[in-house]
Amino acid sequence: AQKVTQAQTEISVVEKEDVTLDCVYETRDTTYYLFWYKQPPSGELVFLIRRNSFDEQNEISGRYSWNFQKSTSSFNFTITASQVVDSAVYFCALSENQAGTALIFGKGTTLSVSS
Amino acid sequence: DAGVTQSPTHLIKTRGQHVTLRCSPISGHKSVSWYQQVLGQGPQFIFQYYEKEERGRGNFPDRFSARQFPNYSSELNVNALLLGDSALYLCASSFPPQETQYFGPGTRLLVL
Numbered sequence: 001a002q003k004v005t006q007a008q009t010e011i012s013v014v015e016k017e018d019v020t021l022d023c024v025y026e027t028r029d030t031t032y033y034l035f036w037y038k039q040p041p042s043g044e045l046v047f048l049i050r051r052n053s054f055d056e057q058n059e060i061s062g063r064y065s066w067n068f069q070k071s072t073s074s075f076n077f078t079i080t081a082s083q084v085v086d087s088a089v090y091f092c093a094l095s096e097n098q099a100g101t102a103l104i105f106g107k108g109t110t111l112s113v114s115s
Numbered sequence: 116d117a118g119v120t121q122s123p124t125h126l127i128k129t130r131g132q133h134v135t136l137r138c139s140p141i142s143g144h145k146s147v148s149w150y151q152q153v154l155g156q157g158p159q160f161i162f163q164y165y166e167k168e169e170r171g172r173g174n175f176p177d178r179f180s181a182r183q184f185p186n187y188s189s190e191l192n193v194n195a196l197l198l199g200d201s202a203l204y205l206c207a208s209s210f211p212p213q214e215t216q217y218f219g220p221g222t223r224l225l226v227l
Contacts, residue, residue: 004157035215043203045158045218091157101213102148102171105157 002027004094006106013082013113021077021109023092029053034068034075035093035103045091051075082113117142119208119219127225128196136191136222140208146170147189148216149181152203164189165211201226 003026013019025034036048049059051068059066063080079086089110093103120139128134140147146165150158160173164183178194187208193200203223207216 042220044220045205047215047217050215102160102163102173103216104160107157
């Protein structure tokens with residue numbers, strides 16, 4: 001069965017620290033998609049990134065970077081030089097091709113960045 | 116460009132009542148999905164519609180139903196409300212279902 005695990009419930013850092021949010025997934029499909037979403041206090045889920053199972057290249061976007069490793073079924077997210085505006089709940093999600101496109105979310109990691 | 120819109124933003128109901136939540140997708144998007152997010156948890160998939168047909172359904176009771184209209188907007192209906200239905204209901208749209216889903220601001224439902 002498909003599953004997404006975000007073992008870190010809460011993380012607190014001070015501004016300018018680097019922080020990594022962990023995501024481990026389980027799926028039997030060979031074709032699948034992984035996502036990260038950010039949920040600020042307003043509640044709206046903001047799309048950050050999507051990767052498919054055939055593309056293991058790491059990606060960097062400004063202060064954000066993602067490390068996808070199929071060998072360990074992980075898709076970790078790193079924020080470099082964190083800022084107070086990064087404070088939010090971050091969700092990792094999985095979508096399997098054969099199961100339609102329902103997103104399966106982890107329980108989320110609450111990131112608090114203090115000044 | 117307008118994003119996904121949902122109405123109402125907040126709603127208070129009592130047990131046993133019925134509720135209808137509405138969603139308008141991003142212009143050009145033909146697929147709408149509904150998710151329920153209970154406090155402290157990740158969103159749970161309820162339904163997906165594409166071209167007015169149900170494409171997927173999550174593990175929710177028959178009290179939950181939905182439909183999609185010719186203009187691709189969607190309604191989520193919940194009958195016989197229970198206290199446990201209190202949650203943030205999120206709508207997401209995508210062009211075909213396989214593409215990235217973009218979420219609306221959600222409707223916060225409180226059942227008393």
